[in-house]
Amino acid sequence: MSSSKTVAITPSGATTRPGGVILTLALAGTVAAITQTLVTPLLPELPRILNTTASNSNWVITVTLLVGGVFVPITGRLGDLLGKRRVLLALTVPLIAGSILCALASSVIPMIVGRGLQGLGMGMIPLGIALLRDAVPPEKLSSSIALVSASMGIGGGIGLPLSAAIAEYTNWRVLFWVTAALGAMILALIFTQIPDVPPAAKGQKFDYLGAVGLGAGLVCLLLAVSKGADWGWASGSIVGLFITAVVLLLGWGFWELRIVEPLVDLRTTARPRVLTTNIASIFVGMGMYAAMLVVPQILQFPEATGYGLGQSMLAAGLWMLPGGLMMMVVSPLGGKLTDTRGPKFTLMSGVLVIAAGYGLSLLLLGTTWGLMLAMMVINSGVGLAYGSMPALIMGSVPVTETAAANGFNTLMRSIGTSVGAAVVGAVLAQMTINLGGHELASESGFRVALTIGAGVALVAFVVAALIPKDRGAAESVSAAVADTDDDKASV
Structure with a gap:
């Protein structure tokens, strides 16, 4: 292998610059994640914009969640069979087409279809993480996995203030034209920067x-x-x-x-190390999303409630922006921690930081700067945890199942966020106050929701502690590419 500072040789013999690969995949994940929060500022206006009911307009968010959850494990398996670069390129097409369709939509049906197409873009994140195993030198693997994995949170963190600013100062359709342009940029970057690595499971059949x-x-x-x-x-x-x-x-x-060649090898996912990591992923997803639901509402609730901070949507997004950026800052540190202490230690550290952030939010609930600080701590923990889970998975599965296993792990996180949203939503719906004839979540409800977030993070810590140690050097994520090093050296 040539110097990791300049170029690396893939198993196919192609040369590539690791920096370009990492940047491209991190940007791809960030853009895909931005689409998840893109319409949040528009929610109150969607019924009017689309000439439909509030219930129907909610599908604009629900359909993205459904499509992403369903297709992430499927696109992961296709990446193993057809080549990760090819599937990454394919996924940019519905992302761009869906954005254009939403930008042109004037009714709810095309908007829902477009949002569903955008949801396919979430498959780029686990595919990108899996591709790092093929295209990045071992010494850079941990930090690059952490960065690309954290792009899910980074995109969500910067997507809210970005979309709020665009929606407030321009036409709402600009939101979708911007994502279409970002999708085209990602398409060009993948085409020029990502190596065409031979598929690990070439010749196998799709289930x-x-x-x-x-x-x-x-x-x-x-x-x-x-x-x-x-x-x-x-x-x-x-x-x-x-x-x-x-x-x-x-x-x-x-x-x-x-069957011999399944979509997801359940025997592999049943391995104690993989199974326990996936269970922990569900709780991490739940823990992350509690704060994402609670903090924006407290920031925007009127001051007349006695606990609301009266911020606009744009201001609330800006107060939360540092939290999203913290994931970017923490990711390389998490990679170094994984290299020195192992991904299990990084995961345990991350969920403890999440729990500490929730504790801080309960103490500083009444101030904007306090909530900003709490979100910075929580998201720092999420960055550590999200970067360590793919490392645990890739160090425990065969090369032929890397993308599929990462896709399944991403699905577990998505299920966690969905369950977390449902639990927190049920709590806030039950614990309310009446203000001017309107039902609003109470301060007690918010405190219970934040306490649940802390509790779930502690449960994740217990589950992470139960993850069995891998044999020998496999505890380091760098060993995840050991079984391909001989191929690289022989090229």
Whole structure:
């Protein structure tokens, strides 16, 4: 291998600049994550803009969550089969097309379709993380994994103030033209900077039935979780969705265990190290999202409540911006920590920092600077945790399953955020005050939600502590590429 400061040689023999690869994949993940929070400033106006009901307009957010959750593990497997670069390029197409469709939409149906297409872009994050194993020197792998993984949070952190500023000072359609332009930029960067590494699972078959079964089961599960508060948790629709999800996912699991080349190798995911990491990922996702729901509301609630801080959407986004940027700052530090102490130690440290951030938020609830500081601490912990989980996964699965395993881990995080949103939403809906004829979440409700966030982070710490140690040098993420080093050296 040539000097890691200039170029690296991929297993295919192609040369590439690791810095360009890392930057491209981090930007791709950030842009994909920005699309998740893109329409948040528009939510109150969507019924008027799209000439529809508030219930229908909520699908503009729900559909992105559903599509991302369903297709992330599928695109991961396609990356292993067809080549990660090829699938990354393919995923930019619906991201760009969906953005253009949303920019041109004047009714709810094309907006929902466009947002669904944007949701496919989330598949770029686990694919990008998996590709790092093929294109980045071992000594840079930990820090690059941490940065690309944290791009999910970085995109969300900077996306809110960016979209709020655009929506406040320009036409709302500009939001989507900007994401279309960003998508085109990512397409060009992937085309020029990402090496065409031969697919690790070339020649294997794609599990179509498994993809349909997993997709159907996840749609039922995520739809029930995301719409439970609106439709009623005891309603026939929600109960039916949960039952259907259980049946479909059990049937899918039975099928995956029977075939030779499954969509997701459940035997691999059942390995103690992988299984425990995925369980921890669910709790980390829950812990992260509690603050994302609570803090913006406290910042924007009127001061007449006695606890609201009366900030505009733009001002609230700017107060939260440093928290998003902290992930970018912490990521390389998390990579170094992983190299010296192992990804398990980094994950445990990260969730403890998250819990400490929630404790700080409870103490400083009444000030804008206090909430900003608390979000900086919480997001620092998220950056550490998010960077360590892919390292744990990639150090424990075969090279032929890297992208699929990362996609499944990303799915676990998404399920965690969905469950976290549902739990916090249910708490805030039950604990309310009446102000001027309007029902608003109470200060007690917010405190309970933040306490839940801290508790979930501590549960994640306990689960992370149970992750078994890998054998020997495999505890270091650099060893995750050991099984490809001989191929690189022989090129």
